[in-house]
Amino acid sequence: MRVQHVFATMTQMGGTFARSIGLERTRAWSTMKALAYDLKQLEPVIRLGKVPIDGTGVLG
Numbered sequence: 001m002r003v004q005h006v007f008a009t010m011t012q013m014g015g016t017f018a019r020s021i022g023l024e025r026t027r028a029w030s031t032m033k034a035l036a037y038d039l040k041q042l043e044p045v046i047r048l049g050k051v052p053i054d055g056t057g058v059l060g
Helices: 002-012 023-047
Strands: none
Touching: 002 023
16 A cells, blocks of 8 residues: 555645646656655655665665
């Protein structure tokens, strides 16, 4: 059921309606929204010290 949570959060962040002209701008808008969601999910993990921030990218 995790996928449904992702779509619900994305809908709360502005839905799927993009007010932009052109496919490239719409794609960029969608990508930025997905990046914002990923950062929102990553923040507590970093804050709790579950991921090192030294650039190794290895989970501890």
